[in-house]
Amino acid sequence: MPSKTCLPIVDEFGFFEVRLDSIGGLGAHLAGQILGEAAVIKMGLNALHFSSYGSEKKGSPIKSFLRFAAPDRQIRSCSPVERPHLVAVFHDALLKTTGGLDGLRKDGTLIINTRQTLEELKAFGLPGNCRIYFIDALAIAIEEKSRVNTAMMGAVTTASGFLAPDAVLQALSETFAKKHPSAVVPNERTFQRGLEELELVAEPSCDVIEETKEDDMPLRPSPKFGYLTAPIGGCITEAGSSYTRDLSASRSGFLPVLDVEQCVHCGMCDIVCPDLCFVWKQETSASDDALIKFRLEGIDYYYCKGCMRCVDSCPSGALTRQAEEEGFAERHRVVMFPEAKQ
């Protein structure tokens, strides 16, 4: 397919840049790879793709970057995309924590996988100078028995204005055919729905979101400690400081819910929980040691990644797996370290 594709807009270096903001395990890296492959192999464009690599694991924030260019434009810059034309947020919880909107260009495009309304999400600092699309990629993925990333690929394809659906579909099908032949059809359907079910919820001039004052969103943050302030040798003197981290975004739509009425306080949940989320209370009796009671107070959802091992271990049925509704975790969180400042 000889390329007549034009990029709708490019920066001073000739690039159209995309950033996928996601959680490890949702497949943003693969999505980026397939989009890049489609552009290069199927559409004859030039492209570069890579993801932020750290030591964090499944369930941790990850960014995937794409740099598109005309066929004759070499791509040599290898630093991360900082001023994207298009940002796709794979999980709306990321809006709270990861700086997913940083650097998004004025008149750029923002896609968010969410079930919420614009009204509910705008508090997270959505830009007033961009086109904003919503898509319920999770629902599509669940219905089609595939994954969020494929629906998001569809959404990015549509919103990009230049990626050819056929090209992406071909690259996608080839990728799955190699490793998971049975996943080809569900993913093709998911992609198709992603293309179509994307909903435009705001445009630069609309009055739902206040006009963003600055031309652009902020860029890279500074490290918390520097060479004048960090203890030498890299040592960390804030023992246990990871308790301040909110890992809620690691959950993929479900959480364990405790019914205290049914709980027999046996402790089996506690010893299988990798994330150490269970908050207990000891009720002592001054007179009789045998009367000491250990009571499970609840779950600190800050740390819960939704693995459901506690539900599996629970002999009384007090713990159940439930779809996570917005705000539930905040309302039912039992704070593990109330004495320490969060």
Added chain:
Amino acid sequence: MALTTHKTRIGNDMKTTNAIGVRNKKTRKTEARQVVAFKSGNEMAALAGAHINFHVMGFYPITPSTEVAETLDEMKADGQHGIRMIAGDGEHGAAGICYGAAVGGGRVLNVTSSQGILYSLEQLPVQSGTRFPMVLNIANRSVSGPLDIRGDHSDLYFVLNTGWIILLARSAQAVYDMNFIAVRIGEHPKIRLPVIVSYDGFFTSHQKRRVQVFDKDDAKVQRFLGKPDTPYHALDPSRPVTFGPYMNDPDLINNKYQGHLAFEAALEELPKLFKEYEQLSGRRYDMLESYRMTDAEVALFVLNSAADTTKDVVDKLRKEGHKVGVVSPTVLRPFPITQVQRAFKKVKVLVIGDRADSYGSGGGNMAHEVKAALKDDPDNHTICINRVYGLGGLDFYREDAEAWFRMALETARTGKVKKRFDYHGVTPGHPDVVMKPVLPPITKEETSHNLVHVEQDPDTGRLKVEMEPIHRFTTIPNRVAPGHGACPGCGAFSSLRQFFMGIEGHVVVLFQTGCSMVVTTGYPFTSHRVTYVHNLFQNGAATLSGLVEMYHERVRRGEFHEDPDITFVMVTGDGGMDIGMGPTIGTANRNHRMIILEYDNQAYMNTGAQLSYTTPLGHRTSTSSVGPQQTGKQYHHKDTLQIMAATHIPYVFSAVEGYPQDFIKKAAKAQWYAKREGLVYGKVLSFCPLNWRTDDDAGTLVTQAAVDSCFYPLYEVEKGKTTITYDPETVGRRMPLRDYLGMMGKTRHLLKDGNRSVLESAEAEVERRWRKLKAMHDHPLL
């Protein structure tokens, strides 16, 4: 992994510009057939490996180079190449495998990074000094410590003096091309040296770009490669040779001079070889790549990917009318002195970027070498400025290159240099933001719960343990704080939780490199509420033994107001205990008072599930792929506990979180022995849902099945006496191995008819080890 063999041309411009953008007039008749692909540097190293079809690859996985072995393994399972691939016990072992293979006269490949290159460092001069070619790809990464997995050149700078030829690959395409060049230059009869191909970790190793690769069956490619031809090798009994004699003065200097002459020859041969390769590929390389340098007055000298980033900035500043350019070597050893002198002849100001420091020398290695080259040109008056940048993978943005150019232009205008040597990209920090304790330290009282009662049986000398119900342990503070970044469902942390339930009082821990180290200490956060030390996973046991002895010595000298009464625990894993086995056995032989806890999740899951020696037969990992030509791991799993039992330490145990009471009691016993008698070695089978390919919540069931199938028996060896602490046969829970293997995606293929022989071999081995253990349980002398 199959290549994309479609016929699409990359637009019209591909006729004049190839994948790396080097202009060539037309496809020459000498050019081999090529296809366009979208690949990363690691994938390109792997493809080059497959296309060259090296005889042997010795390797050991390390980020960010691991993907090369993974890709080759997957291709091997599909029958796409014939390389004999051997996963070493560590990089030192891998280098040994490679050296031995090279002495055998065939083509040899290795790939590593960072600590890997340092761990194998002593082997490198051995290989070059005895003049055996091979190809070693290094995906450059920062060296520890503190541990950093991202890219800089601190590993590369360690190999500068090893006597290896060093080729640099700025892009994924160049990684592929340099591997072909490396084979040829190393095997040149006047040279015969091993060759390193260095490319930037993550920037080049992981970024996917538009590239071209050969059709490997094209006769032109095979003609270019030729056949390896060695004057001496170790596999011809009709010509016995002594390799590696004992050689002192006056001879060694002559051996080294021969090496020096080989480098002189390489200086001459490389340009010729680049020309020959251009004819084959259409891609041109020079000893030194000069970009828009013809009339440049201001220039940058940087290695690898940063040079590519800089080119965009050169174009931008040229548009503004500034005469700027960038120079980057393709060959670092031999260092192209003449070309460097020529490139900078008319340059007024040169900024040399070093992605590693040569500490205390007043500059990075590249600055020293470039300045030394220029000093020998009497006509040169270039002002040199040196900046150390991009350490530990800190990105080098176009803005950084632009800032250097602007600084150099200013210097050219004024003739004044503000600072000749400095770091670029450091952060001072805000004086108000300092580290201070956030959670109170866990007190001895809080953890001295007395919920596990350990008593020594006066008759047998062995310990009797009883414990309170589990729920009574729930309010004891965790030594590990929540908020760590492990995957959902990770068994390492539930295992650690159960283990520490059995441990009372103060604890100091040492974690070897692995998942649980990485996810608990991502700077500036730590999940450790007790004092924690990290060391690399080849040396944790020795390190902790040193700390233990310092503790006892300081107590003996009365240096503590009060004996802090510390229990020392080393945690090793993921992947079990492979690379640190030597120091661990040494520590056991010395019988230090400490506990080593191994969590074995059956592969190196932290780096993407490569096989470890504890990976059982037939299991799928990313370096024991499953395909028509290969059914997972080729040999049985290491029996670490029996190795450790053979050191006759006081207490050895196995445990699993699916049987928590058994685990907690063993932890308490471990503490008793570690405080009084000596070393304890414990092993936990640790659930890894991501790479065992199970649901996140399957940990209890799967680990119980491992025990009930007798794959992973729960037992202890206490003062030489083996006791099975839970026997599934006596309680009627014994299950077939296949039922256990059927629970995990990584082993489900073993239940297919075609893999029956592998399954039967695994069953037989499990049964043999189990019966032997039963005999040891039954007989006090075994």
